[in-house]
Amino acid sequence: MIFKNRSIFYSLVAAVGTLLFPLTAHTATIAGWSNANLNVNAAVLADGPNTGTLSRGSITYANTANAYNSSNWALATEESAPSFNGKYLSIEVSTVGFTGIKISYTDQRSSTGPPNSKIYYSTTGSGGTFTLAPSGNFTVATTGTNRTVDLSSIPALDNNANVVFRIHSWGASASGGTFRVSSLAVTDAAGVTPPVSNTGPISSVKAAADGSQWILTSGTVTSVGGNTNRRGFTIQDATGGILIDNNASLTYTVPAVGDFVNITTGTKTTFSGAIELQPTSNAAVVIVNSGNPLPTPQTFLTVDSFLASSTATVQSNYIRINNVFLGGSVPTGGGTTTWLDATTTGGVNYLLTSNGVTSVSLRLTADLGGTEATWQAKARPAVANSTDRFDLFAVSTVFAGALQISLNSPVGTTAKTDSTGPIRAATIPASAKDWERYD
Numbered sequence: 001m002i003f004k005n006r007s008i009f010y011s012l013v014a015a016v017g018t019l020l021f022p023l024t025a026h027t028a029t030i031a032g033w034s035n036a037n038l039n040v041n042a043a044v045l046a047d048g049p050n051t052g053t054l055s056r057g058s059i060t061y062a063n064t065a066n067a068y069n070s071s072n073w074a075l076a077t078e079e080s081a082p083s084f085n086g087k088y089l090s091i092e093v094s095t096v097g098f099t100g101i102k103i104s105y106t107d108q109r110s111s112t113g114p115p116n117s118k119i120y121y122s123t124t125g126s127g128g129t130f131t132l133a134p135s136g137n138f139t140v141a142t143t144g145t146n147r148t149v150d151l152s153s154i155p156a157l158d159n160n161a162n163v164v165f166r167i168h169s170w171g172a173s174a175s176g177g178t179f180r181v182s183s184l185a186v187t188d189a190a191g192v193t194p195p196v197s198n199t200g201p202i203s204s205v206k207a208a209a210d211g212s213q214w215i216l217t218s219g220t221v222t223s224v225g226g227n228t229n230r231r232g233f234t235i236q237d238a239t240g241g242i243l244i245d246n247n248a249s250l251t252y253t254v255p256a257v258g259d260f261v262n263i264t265t266g267t268k269t270t271f272s273g274a275i276e277l278q279p280t281s282n283a284a285v286v287i288v289n290s291g292n293p294l295p296t297p298q299t300f301l302t303v304d305s306f307l308a309s310s311t312a313t314v315q316s317n318y319i320r321i322n323n324v325f326l327g328g329s330v331p332t333g334g335g336t337t338t339w340l341d342a343t344t345t346g347g348v349n350y351l352l353t354s355n356g357v358t359s360v361s362l363r364l365t366a367d368l369g370g371t372e373a374t375w376q377a378k379a380r381p382a383v384a385n386s387t388d389r390f391d392l393f394a395v396s397t398v399f400a401g402a403l404q405i406s407l408n409s410p411v412g413t414t415a416k417t418d419s420t421g422p423i424r425a426a427t428i429p430a431s432a433k434d435w436e437r438y439d
Contacts, residue, residue, distance in 0.1 A: 028187065028188060029185050029186070029187050030052070030093060030094075030095055030098050030101075030185075030186045030187060030188055031046035031051065031052030031093045031185070031186045032046060032047055032052075032184070032185040032186075033046055033047060033052075033054055033068075033184045033185070034047050035066040035067065035182045035183060036066060038054075038066060038067055038068040038181075038182060038184075039063065039064060039065055039066065039067065039068075039069070040061075040068075041061035042055075043055035043056075044068065046093070051093065051094050051215055051216075051264055051265060052091065052092060052093040052094075052186060053090075053091070053092045053093075054068060054089065054090070054091050054184060055089070055090045055092075056070055056088075056089060056090070057084065057086035057087060057088040057089070057090065057166075058072070058085075058086025058087070059071065059072045059073060059086065059087060059088070059089075060072040062178045062180075064178070064180055066182060067108075067180040067181065067182040068089070068180060068181050068182065068184070069178050069179070069180035070089070070178060070179060070180070071113075071175065071176050071177060071178045072087075072175050072176075073087050073113065073114040073169050073170060073172045073177065073178075073179055074087040074114065074168075074169070074170035074171070074172065075170070075171070075172055075173075075175070076170075076171065077170065078116065078118075078168070078170045078171075079168060079170065081120055081129075081130040081131075081132075081166075081168075082120075082122070082127075082128070082129065082130040082166075084166065084168040087168060087169065087170065088166040088167060088168045088169075089166065089167040089181060090126065090164060090165070090166055091103070091164065091165040091166075091167075091184070091186070092126065092163070092164045092283075093163050093164075093165075093186045094160070094161040094162075094163065094265050094280065094281075095157060095158060095159060095160050095161075095163050095186070095188070096159055096160070096161050096213055096265060096280060097159060097213060098158065098159065098188035099152075099155075099158040099159065099188060099189070100152035100158070100188050100189025101151045101152065101154070101157040101158065101163070101186065101187075101188060101189070102148060102149065102150050102151060102152065102186070102187045102188070102189060103119070103133075103148075103149050103151070103165055103184075103185070103186050103187075104146070104147060104148040104149070104183070104184070104185050104187065105146075105147055105181045105182065105183055105184040105185070106144045106145065106146050106147070106181065106182045106183045107138070107140055107144070107145055107147060107167075107179065107180065107181050108140070108141065108142065108143060108144045108145065108179075108180050108182075109140045109141070109142055109169075109172075109177065109178065109179045109180075110142065110177050110178040110179075111142060111177070112172060112173045112174040112176065112177030113140070113142075113169075113172050113177035113178045113179050114140065114169035114170050114171045114172040114177065114179050115139060115140050115171050116138075116139065116140065116169060116170050116171045117137075117138045117139075117140050117167060117168065117169040117179070118132055118133075118136055118137050118138070118167070118168050118169075119132075119133045119136040119138075119147075119149055119165060119166070119167050119168075120132055120133060120136070120165065120166045120167075120168065121133050121151065121154070121157065121163065121164070121165050121166075122162075122163070122164045122165075122166075123154075123156040123157060123160055123162065123163060124162055125162040125164060125281065125282070125283060126164050126283075128162070128164070130164075130166055133149050133151060133165075134149070134150065134151065134153065134154075135149065135150075136149055140169065140179065144182070146183070150189075152189045161265050161280035161281040161283075161284065162281045162283070163186075165186075167181065201237050201238065201239040202217075202219075202235070202236065202237050202239050202240050202241065202242050203239035203240055204239075205217065205242055205268055205275075205277060206240065206242055206268075206275045206312065208268050209268070210268060210269050210270050211267060211268070211269070212267070212268045213265070213266075213267060214263075214265075214266050214267070214268060214277065215264060215265050215266075216262060216263075216264060217235070217262070217263040217266060217277060218235075218260065218261065218262045218263070218288070219235030219236060219237060219260070219261060220235065220236070220258065220259070220260050220261075220292045220293075220294070220295065221233050221234075221235060221255045221256065221257055221258065221259045221260075221261055222234065222235075222236065222241075222257055222258075222294045222295065222318045222395065223257060223318075223394075223395050223406065223408055223410075224254050224255065224256065224257060224369045224408070225254065225365060225367045225369055225408065230245060230246045230367070231246040231250065231251075231252060231254045232244065232245050232246060232254075232367070233254060233255060233261075234316045234395060235261065235263075236295050236316070236317060236318055237295075240313060240314075240316070240317055241315070241316035241317045241318065241395070241396075242275060242276070242277055242316050243274055243275065243276045243277070243315075243316050243397075244261075244263060244266075244276070244277055244278075244279065244285075245269075245271075245276040245277070245278050246278070246279065250279060250281065250282050250285075251282055252279065252282040252284075252285040253285075253287075254369065255285070255287050256290065257294070257410050258290055258291050258292045258293070258294070259287050259288075259289070259290045259292070260287075260288045260289050260290070260292050261285065261286065261287055261288065262285075262286040262288055263277060263279055263284055263285060263286075264283070264284045264286060265279070265280040265281065265284045266278055266279050266280060266284060267280060272398070272399055272400050272401065273311065273315075273398045273399070273400065273401035273402070274315065274316075274397065274398040274399065275312070275315065275316070275398075294318060295318055297317075297318045297319050297320035297393055298314065298317050298318070298319045298320070299319070299320045299321075299322070300319065300320070300321045300322070301321075301322055301323075302321070302322075302323075302324075302354040302355070303321060303324060303352055303353055303354045303355075303358055303359065303360050304354060304355070304358050306319070306321055306360065306396075306403070307358065307360060307403060309403075311398060311401065311402075311403055314396045314403065315396055315397060315398045315403070316395065316396065316397065317395070317396050318393075318394075318395055319392075319393075319394060319395065319396050319405070320391060320392065320393050321352070321354075321391070321392045321405075322391050322426070322427050322428070323354065323389050323390075323391065323426050323427060323428045324352050324353065324354055324389060324390065324391070324392055325352075325353060325354075325381060325382075325385060325386050325387075325388055325389045325390070326350050326351065326352065326353075326362075326380070326381055326382070326383045326384070326385075326388075327351040327352070327353035327356055327359050327383070327384060328350070328351040328359065328383065328384065329383060329384065330383050331348050331349055331350060332348070333347065333348040334348055334350065334380075334383075335376065335380070337379055337380065338375070338376060338377060338378055338379060338380055339364060339375045339376075339378050339380045339407075340364065340372070340375045340376045341376065342376055344376070345366075345368065345372040346364050346365055346366045346367065346368045346372060346375075346408075347363075347364070347365070347366035348363070348364045349361045349362070349363050349364075350362040350363075350364075350383075352392065352405060356386055360403060360404065360405060361404040361405070362392075362394075362404075362405050362407060363397075363404055363405065363406055363407065364407050364408065365406055365407070365408045367408075368408050369408055371408065371410075371411045374411045374413075374414060375407075375411060377414040378411060378412075378413070378414045378415070378416070378423075379414065379415060379416040380416065380423075381416060381423070389426040389428070390416075390417060390423050390424060390425065390426050391423075391424045391425065391426055391427055392405070392422065392423065392424075393421070393422045393423075393424065394406055394407055394422050407422055410422070
């Protein structure tokens with residue numbers, strides 16, 4: 001698996017769907033909202049071509065055709081950034097692949113609505129610092145006024161997955177006074193735009209060029225690397241699995257096994273033979289629901305047949321290898337009768353074999369996702385005992401171009417085998433002769 005010079009190894013799996021955007025240079029809309037879709041009491045996703053969300057703070061929906069209209073704005077006093085006391089509209093957008101950012105919209109107020117409006121921006125998401133945009137202070141009329149805010153002088157907004165705009169209005173003479181926006185679009189002045197969107201499964205992501213940008217990748221998590229270090233996990237669909245790997249700067253909450261997750265923006269990369277999709281922001285990791293079943297494992301009858309499979313195809317897949325045992329000797333950090341000793345929290349390699357000759361590394365990762373105590377207490381099969389066999393359910397991983405297998409979660413109980421855990425009773429009795437094991 002992947003150490004990334006930190007001795008960190010992740011493995012995992014889930015189900016997925018995806019959009020790839022090849023990049024070509026020319027000016028274009030990054031995210032736009034059709035007026036016909038704006039009259040809703042909810043957040044509104046951009047029509048495209050890129051991702052974007054328009055939403056309200058604590059202001060109130062007002063029913064108006066072809067506009068995003070709201071009441072309950074600030075009365076006499078202008079509110080302070082970044083919270084604006086909830087009196088704002090929010091526009092979240094990824095500008096990855098674009099430069100020279102502009103935002104345009106039409107605003108209008110009712111007779112008792114707020115006559116004052118300012119637009120602010122953040123380059124670090126909704127929890128970041130909000131700065132008044134250049135020439136972003138407006139007087140709002142009771143008839144529609146077109147606004148274009150040129151932000152091309154602010155390079156921090158270029159190629160950024162965490163751009164957020166907030167429009168704050170105040171001075172309403174009544175709480176029922178309204179302020180609306182329509183014809184909303186975020187554009188680039190001189191960047192690149194994805195002219196074609198190609199849908200495809202995980203296999204398409206894995207086959208794509210490194211550095212390619214993908215959006216809306218979804219899947220069910222089968223194993224996790226925990227909330228420390230790189231926060232890795234993998235997802236899998238009918239075409240295979242892929243590692244979701246943090247670039248070490250993000251702090252998103254790692255989903256649990258069985259969670260269905262959307263990766264809303266990500267970059268395809270490869271490290272030491274391992275194919276990865278790196279989320280571009282904390283907000284790009286979205287847990288949709290929980291408690292989903294794991295995919296059917298790809299089954300191998302022997303370690304030899306597993307090692308003979310295509311590394312590119314099988315890596316990050318949820319797998320099953322039948323009738324295996326632990327070869328070699330107890331590794332440093334392994335317990336006398338348990339998988340880990342009382343002081344070791346991970347980063348331990350066993351050897352997994354079918355015949356005592358060919359073996360593959362069976363690794364308890366350095367980041368066990370909070371399951372360290374279970375592995376320290378969980379009884380393990382004997383080492384170098386060809387009759388103490390089990391069926392293994394785990395995730396195939398890669399390091400330095402070679403296949404490995406990861407054990408981290410779920411671990412089941414502290415018993416040696418579990419009916420649903422990664423270590424299960426062998427399907428062929430331990431008393432069977434060797435030739436019977438491979439029929």
